[in-house]
Amino acid sequence: MATVLVVEDTSSERALIVEYLKSGGHRVIEAADGQEALKLFGECQPHVVITDLVMPGMSGLELCRQLKKNAKGKLPVVACSSKNQELDKLWALKQGIDIYLTKPFNKNDLLNAVANSTIEI
Secondary structure: OOEEEEEOOOHHHHHHHHHHHHHOOOEEEEEOOHHHHHHHHHHHOOOEEEEOOOOOOOOHHHHHHHHHHHOOOOOOEEEEEOOOOHHHHHHHHHOOOOEEEEOOOOHHHHHHHHHHHOOOO
């Protein structure tokens, strides 16, 4: 299964995402913000990153741009956001987000996003 870096500033939402992913057989690395995610990215080399978009300090879009710039090869980035307007989704896709999930999402939505975003594991 995939190694997934989860970046979410709300601990309860992060715990739920982690639970869903682990129940799907994935290895999960957790970060509470973009700076921590950048540090962990270099250490864990995830297959996919799941990030919130609205976070203090560094937004999920800023994180996405940094990760894609630093990644060797293609790095799938999945956004999980409460921003549900079509313009928000389009802007995120233009910034490098590969899959956009709107909160609330369910376990199957999340596992399908990871399965559809990962290339070769």
